[in-house]
Amino acid sequence: MSELPVAPEQIIHVVDDDEALRDSMTWMLEGNGYRVLTYESAEAFLRVCRPDMAGCVVLDVRMPGMSGLEMFEELGRRRCTLPVVFITGHGDVPMAVSALKKGAVDFIEKPFSERDMLRLIEQCLMLERDSRDKRLQEADTARRLEHLTQREREVLDLIIVGKLNKQIADVLGISIKTVEVHRARVMEKMGANSLAELVQHVVTVEPGALLR
Amino acid sequence: MSLSTSARGGPPHWYWAAPYVAVVFFALSMLTLVWLLQQRELEAERGAVVRDLQWAEQTMRRQMLGTEEFLGQLARDVAAEALDHDGFQLRANQHIANNSELVNVAWVGTDEIVRWTAPFDTTDWLSGEALAGEQIRLMEQARTSGRLIYGDAYRTARGDTVLEVYVPILRGGEFRGALVGAYSVERMIRHLVPAWFVDKYRLALRNARGEVLAVSSKLQDVDESLSVELAFDPPGNGLALRATALRGGGLPRALPAALILGLSVLVLWSLWSLRIHVMRRVQVEKERDRLFNLSLDMLCVVGIDGSFRRCNPAFERILGHAPDSMPGQPMIDFVHAEDAGATLDALRRLAGGEPVKFENRCRCADGSYKWLVWSINPVCEERLVYAVAHDITGRKAAEQALRAESAFRKAMEDSVLTGLRAIDLSGRIIYVNSAFCRMVGWSEDELVGATAPFPYWPEEMLEVCERNLQMTLNGQAPASGFELRIQRRNGERFDARFYLSPLIDVSGRQTGWMASITDITEPKRVRAALEATHERFEAVLDGLDAAVFVADVRTDEILFANRAFKRIHGFDVVGHTVRGVAVPQPERGDYRVDPRGLTPADLPRELFDGELQHPLSGRWYHVREQAMRWVDGRVVRMGVATDSTERKQTAEVARQQEERLQRTSRLITMGEMASTLAHELNQPLSAIANYCAGCVTRMQGGKWKPEDVLTAMQKASFQAERAGKIVRRVREFVKKSEPRRSAVNLVDVLDDALGFADIDARRTGIRLIADIEPGLPPVFADRIMIEQVVLNLIRNGLDAMADTLPEQRLLVVRARRFGDDAVEVAVIDRGHGISEEGRQRLFTPFYTTKTEGMGMGLNICRSIVEFHDGRLIVDDNPEGGTIFSFTLPTESASERVARSA
Numbered sequence A: 001m002s003e004l005p006v007a008p009e010q011i012i013h014v015v016d017d018d019e020a021l022r023d024s025m026t027w028m029l030e031g032n033g034y035r036v037l038t039y040e041s042a043e044a045f046l047r048v049c050r051p052d053m054a055g056c057v058v059l060d061v062r063m064p065g066m067s068g069l070e071m072f073e074e075l076g077r078r079r080c081t082l083p084v085v086f087i088t089g090h091g092d093v094p095m096a097v098s099a100l101k102k103g104a105v106d107f108i109e110k111p112f113s114e115r116d117m118l119r120l121i122e123q124c125l126m127l128e129r130d131s132r133d134k135r136l137q138e139a140d141t142a143r144r145l146e147h148l149t150q151r152e153r154e155v156l157d158l159i160i161v162g163k164l165n166k167q168i169a170d171v172l173g174i175s176i177k178t179v180e181v182h183r184a185r186v187m188e189k190m191g192a193n194s195l196a197e198l199v200q201h202v203v204t205v206e207p208g209a210l211l212r
Numbered sequence B: 001m002s003l004s005t006s007a008r009g010g011p012p013h014w015y016w017a018a019p020y021v022a023v024v025f026f027a028l029s030m031l032t033l034v035w036l037l038q039q040r041e042l043e044a045e046r047g048a049v050v051r052d053l054q055w056a057e058q059t060m061r062r063q064m065l066g067t068e069e070f071l072g073q074l075a076r077d078v079a080a081e082a083l084d085h086d087g088f089q090l091r092a093n094q095h096i097a098n099n100s101e102l103v104n105v106a107w108v109g110t111d112e113i114v115r116w117t118a119p120f121d122t123t124d125w126l127s128g129e130a131l132a133g134e135q136i137r138l139m140e141q142a143r144t145s146g147r148l149i150y151g152d153a154y155r156t157a158r159g160d161t162v163l164e165v166y167v168p169i170l171r172g173g174e175f176r177g178a179l180v181g182a183y184s185v186e187r188m189i190r191h192l193v194p195a196w197f198v199d200k201y202r203l204a205l206r207n208a209r210g211e212v213l214a215v216s217s218k219l220q221d222v223d224e225s226l227s228v229e230l231a232f233d234p235p236g237n238g239l240a241l242r243a244t245a246l247r248g249g250g251l252p253r254a255l256p257a258a259l260i261l262g263l264s265v266l267v268l269w270s271l272w273s274l275r276i277h278v279m280r281r282v283q284v285e286k287e288r289d290r291l292f293n294l295s296l297d298m299l300c301v302v303g304i305d306g307s308f309r310r311c312n313p314a315f316e317r318i319l320g321h322a323p324d325s326m327p328g329q330p331m332i333d334f335v336h337a338e339d340a341g342a343t344l345d346a347l348r349r350l351a352g353g354e355p356v357k358f359e360n361r362c363r364c365a366d367g368s369y370k371w372l373v374w375s376i377n378p379v380c381e382e383r384l385v386y387a388v389a390h391d392i393t394g395r396k397a398a399e400q401a402l403r404a405e406s407a408f409r410k411a412m413e414d415s416v417l418t419g420l421r422a423i424d425l426s427g428r429i430i431y432v433n434s435a436f437c438r439m440v441g442w443s444e445d446e447l448v449g450a451t452a453p454f455p456y457w458p459e460e461m462l463e464v465c466e467r468n469l470q471m472t473l474n475g476q477a478p479a480s481g482f483e484l485r486i487q488r489r490n491g492e493r494f495d496a497r498f499y500l501s502p503l504i505d506v507s508g509r510q511t512g513w514m515a516s517i518t519d520i521t522e523p524k525r526v527r528a529a530l531e532a533t534h535e536r537f538e539a540v541l542d543g544l545d546a547a548v549f550v551a552d553v554r555t556d557e558i559l560f561a562n563r564a565f566k567r568i569h570g571f572d573v574v575g576h577t578v579r580g581v582a583v584p585q586p587e588r589g590d591y592r593v594d595p596r597g598l599t600p601a602d603l604p605r606e607l608f609d610g611e612l613q614h615p616l617s618g619r620w621y622h623v624r625e626q627a628m629r630w631v632d633g634r635v636v637r638m639g640v641a642t643d644s645t646e647r648k649q650t651a652e653v654a655r656q657q658e659e660r661l662q663r664t665s666r667l668i669t670m671g672e673m674a675s676t677l678a679h680e681l682n683q684p685l686s687a688i689a690n691y692c693a694g695c696v697t698r699m700q701g702g703k704w705k706p707e708d709v710l711t712a713m714q715k716a717s718f719q720a721e722r723a724g725k726i727v728r729r730v731r732e733f734v735k736k737s738e739p740r741r742s743a744v745n746l747v748d749v750l751d752d753a754l755g756f757a758d759i760d761a762r763r764t765g766i767r768l769i770a771d772i773e774p775g776l777p778p779v780f781a782d783r784i785m786i787e788q789v790v791l792n793l794i795r796n797g798l799d800a801m802a803d804t805l806p807e808q809r810l811l812v813v814r815a816r817r818f819g820d821d822a823v824e825v826a827v828i829d830r831g832h833g834i835s836e837e838g839r840q841r842l843f844t845p846f847y848t849t850k851t852e853g854m855g856m857g858l859n860i861c862r863s864i865v866e867f868h869d870g871r872l873i874v875d876d877n878p879e880g881g882t883i884f885s886f887t888l889p890t891e892s893a894s895e896r897v898a899r900s901a
Helices: A019-031 A042-048 A068-077 A093-101 A114-146 A150-160 A165-172 A176-190 A195-205 A207-211 B013-079 B085-098 B133-145 B185-191 B195-200 B255-294 B314-318 B337-351 B393-415 B434-440 B459-473 B521-543 B563-569 B645-701 B706-736 B746-764 B783-803 B836-841 B857-867 B891-900
Strands: A011-015 A035-039 A055-060 A084-088 A106-109 B102-108 B114-118 B161-171 B174-184 B201-206 B212-215 B222-231 B240-246 B298-303 B308-311 B356-363 B369-379 B384-391 B419-424 B429-432 B482-487 B493-504 B510-519 B547-552 B558-561 B605-613 B620-629 B635-643 B742-744 B767-772 B779-781 B810-818 B822-828 B872-876 B882-889
Touching: A011 A019, A011 A042, A019 A035, A019 A114, A019 B645, A019 B706, A035 A042, A042 A068, A055 A068, A055 A114, A068 A084, A068 A093, A084 A093, A084 A114, A093 A106, A106 A114, A114 A176, A114 A195, A114 B645, A150 A165, A150 A176, A150 A195, A165 A176, A176 A195, B013 B085, B013 B102, B013 B161, B013 B174, B013 B195, B013 B201, B013 B222, B013 B240, B013 B255, B085 B102, B085 B114, B102 B161, B133 B161, B133 B174, B161 B185, B174 B185, B185 B201, B185 B212, B195 B201, B195 B240, B298 B314, B337 B356, B337 B369, B369 B393, B393 B434, B419 B434, B434 B510, B459 B482, B459 B510, B493 B521, B521 B563, B547 B563, B558 B563, B620 B645, B645 B706, B645 B746, B742 B746, B742 B783, B746 B767, B746 B783, B746 B810, B746 B822, B779 B783, B779 B882, B779 B891, B783 B810, B783 B822, B783 B857, B783 B882, B857 B872, B857 B882
Parallel strands: A011 A035, A011 A055, A055 A084, A084 A106, B767 B810
Antiparallel strands: B102 B114, B102 B174, B161 B174, B201 B212, B201 B240, B222 B240, B298 B308, B298 B384, B356 B369, B369 B384, B419 B429, B419 B510, B482 B493, B493 B510, B547 B558, B547 B635, B605 B620, B620 B635, B742 B779, B810 B822, B822 B882, B872 B882
16 A cells, blocks of 8 residues: 555644634644644635645634535535534534534534644544545555456456355356466455455445445 | 469459460461462462373373374285285284283284284284174274274273274275274373373273273372363273372371361360469469468568568567568567577578577567567578467466476475375376385386386285275275385385375366375384384393492482392392492492582582402402483482403413513523623634633743744733623623613502512412502612612522522512612512622622523623612621612702712
8 A cells, every 4th residue: 555645734724704713723723733724714715625635624603604504515515525623602502513413523612722622623634534545545446446357357256255266267167277367466456465455445445346 | 472463353354365366366377378378289289280191191192193103104014015924923013012002913804804913922813803893893984984093992801991993004095904903001001101100190091981991000099189181082082081199198188277276276275274273373372361461370481591571460460560561671680689599590500401490589569578489491492481480478478387386386295205196096196296206216207107016015015005005995094094014116115104085186076096105114213223222222231241230329229230230239139229239339438529419410420430349259340430310310320340350360460471571582682692792702712712722832842932922922912802892892782772760769660570570479489578668759760670670689589589498488678768869679588598609709790590590680780770870789688598789869869969960
């Protein structure tokens, strides 16, 4: 897996209509060694938002124009998987709860303590990192699968469902020897060190492969 | 007009005879003239006939002389024997061919035997035949005389009439026979005269005996008067030619005379007819003239220009104008000025050729006016109008009088309210007046002439109505009349009373029955309405939930009681005294005036209005008593007692609900405000926390630049200022919403607050006691706010006593003077009291010990009190619990302050 690209720097995107809050968040988070970008509105963030952004979003629920919740839903529509932490004011709790149900990482009530905020952010970043790794792994596997020849693909499908070389040879009407050659080529092309690893990679990309 | 001439008498007789004489004379002279002309013409014609006949005779004679000569020549040739048979034939035939009247030529020898004959095909003269009778005699004569001899004409066996000529053949004086020529008489007549002669005349040849030997034309249509006879010689022997003119295509000779006679007769006849006609006309005109002159109506002829042409004597009789003076005068000059317009209109229409009839007034000779009705017919082609005017002055006056009379009667009929209806003896309506028409709704036209069943008979009453009508017609109608239900046109029924009386005409004969009809619906209705009103009145009174009674003020006797009253107090109360039955009623002293002292002049008068409790049932009644005048003139008091127990309860419940609603809404408003405040404050607070945390982190990490931290701290303090501004804004908002202070009676405020709190107090079983010093001065305050403060404190007190033993649950609201310028209000509870720590935080916003509280109540209370220049103080109640007290300035004190300020 050493071929995976270098992980991009994780950035904390703070979206809040209150200038003081944005500035103080920047001050506080940068003091803790994070990279911070701030946006004065949901629209401003959505303008620069790209699916391959790394990091997390700290989002105020109540904003003029597009609300935090609406922006979160928009991110969902855009398949942007950045983890989101909601900041809520007094009385916004039910709104925040509904945001949680829709997949936000957590919410934090104003005024919040630095500790709680940092803990949440760390959690988000970790989550994001993991999901990005997973995504990259899947992309890698998918790319490798595409490089297989037709025969190798057939052999792979049979390997995955647990067929022995002999059975594979019978099904495909080729010699065991040939099956073995194909099998070695598949392992090499897929970059798998073991059968288990191979199965795991393929199944994450094609969950249906096991059912064939 | 022939009127004028005929007026002077009949014409003389010669006037009539002249035309006849003239016609006869003319006819005679014409006839004479014609006769003379015809005579002359006849003479001329006869001359012409003679000439023509002579000419014809001459022609024939020359022809015959030619033949004689031929025969003489032939005879000589025969005598000289220079001629043979063939020569004879040739010459004879030739001559015959050229002279068709000659049919035969023969040589008869001396032996009187025919030698030669020509033509050769003849059958009359055959060679060798001997002569017979007369021929021999003629032969002898010719022999003897030696000259040519004509014989008499005779008829041959074949029917031809033949004339023979004998020419002796002499040789040296020797008779050697004779040449015979045979003429056909008919051919002579036909061929020896020209055609035009034959066309003109009938030529006849007669012998001496007068027998007609031959005729040129068989036509009988000859004019015997134009007949001329002429001796035909040679041949002589008495032969004569007779020419008779043929009656050609010309007109008959008698025609002119006949025409003249016929025409004269025609003229005479037409003259006669004309005379008869004229006589008749004269007679008619005489009559017309008499009519014109004797007519009682004015007759006149007027020119199309409107001026009189001729007037009859009636003008003089009616208008006084002499008829002779009228012609030439314009008609319009005589017309009354008011009628001039209408008259001119009529004249204009006349000019359009349309006959008109109109009335106008015309001026008499004496200057008065008479009404005339004019009938005028225009005769456009004569440019005249013929007018008849009838004097209607008398009629007009009579009409006027009649109209006035009729109008008066009509007005009388129309103005009576009683319906009048007359029927004849057969039951047919002959008269209805307008009141009756109004009553039933049918018009006079529809009713008059109607027979039973009349339209106003209701269907359900037909039998009764029919019976009544029969009784009426039989003269059996009761003197008191009928009461009958009849219907209006719209179907509405009403009761009417019919009074009937016989209808007697001028001659004293009964012609029908007169009915006067009165609508008695109204009296009936009034009676019914009165009864209904009474019933309604009783029904209303009985239907009332309120108990109503009327009692005499002096004897206290109950005169009337409604059902509700009886139900409560017994059904035999009428007649009892009010005191005798347990009626909730005011004491004597509660009356505004003593009812016993009232006179009818003071009435009506309110005596009492208030709520009383029934002494036995304990129910509450709203009692009103009023002094009034009873139907018999007595002064009575009427009491109305309404059970108000339930209303009181309902009002209480409603008040509680209202109060609860208010409280809830107040909480909601407060909650919203708090929420907004919290959100607003959250921003700067979060920012401050972030700045501080950032600073702390940096400082702990040791990697910090003083200027960065400084900036952050500055920002943090700026945010703190922002928070302060928010708080200030809230306070300003609170301030803005309460500006209304006025003089307030504190007792009322406390009563209201206690009233509200009473509900909760009862629910939790807490006694509320008001301990208010009498005669408290009014305070200068906002009534609503103070009430809120008191209510809030009471409620706090009530809440605090939730855990207190029930018998100790007592809350006192005390109000008393506080110095000269203030009043102190205290709310004293026996609750759990307030700990020392609690007291420290008592006025902290959002501090609360209640599960559902906001922690704003006391805070706001303190603000309100301080706004009123007072203080809110908390003390422990020595008897357990807490005392919240606050002071308010009196109205006079604040006035002083205001003045000094």
